[in-house]
Amino acid sequence: MATLVPQEFTAEWSGALLALLNRRAEALLREMEKIPGAQSAFVCDARGNALVLWYTTPLTRETASRVGERVVNLFNAFPGKTFEEVEMRFDDRWLYARTLGNAFLVVVCTRDVNRALVRMTCNVAAVPFQTDKELQKNLLPHTRLDVGMRFGMSGGFN
């Protein structure tokens, strides 16, 4: 049985905006249940802070944020180059991450997961989240990170 952990009330996320974030993220993350081998997934902001989590194998917000921060840094690691997707193979798992406009999606799977299925499922499921202008506007980082870092911006956001 999968567990969904929504974003909690904070200074940044409250009221209707919080509800919107949770609604969009939940719809996106619930699609991971259709992927045999998907163990956990989360949406994180541009700093890597985990916002909404989904898991069948336990995942704490702390661990997700730690992973998220490193994944975001990896997306921005090559100066002047932006990426939409990253895949990482570990000894005992496979990680897939992609941009969601001003946020990121990270999915952790078993090593033998059907990777094409993960990519396509995420590609399709990401659209409502990515194209929600109100949500994307509020996901914009309020402060710029180091000079030279760029954030992946996918089509659909104006």
Add this chain to the structure above:
Amino acid sequence: MSAASSFSQTVFRLSPTELSSEIILKPEAWRLLAQINGARTLGEIAQTLGISEQAAHQIATSLLEARIIEAVTGVPQATTRTVDVAFFDQLQHELTRAIGPVASIILEDALGALGETRERFPRERLADLVEHVSEQIRDPKRKLRFQQVMLDVMRKM
């Protein structure tokens, strides 16, 4: 076939042997045991449960050693499940909607690139095929629609 993949193709059933003592099963072992029906292979069960084949092997081995399950002998080795040829009609139809009559060529090229044929296309490679051909759809909206439709088709199979 490697030993590991051979084990994944093994079909198990509950052992009729009387157990000599109480057994305690961890939740993951119970979940696997609940899937064993004398017909499904271990690999299929692993996929259903969303666990790695290695994890399934470990659990099945412990259940075997505890004489809770036994391998079904005399059952033909499970062959790779292949796709109904009719699926390709649907795939080509949707691809044609996305990129026009060149779809048939794109599809044949993709099959060749994957080293497969329509007649014996393995089910576990379906997503690879759909992704491969969808990369030929330049229009992002059409590509998205195509992937969405084909994902629904694959999930119903």
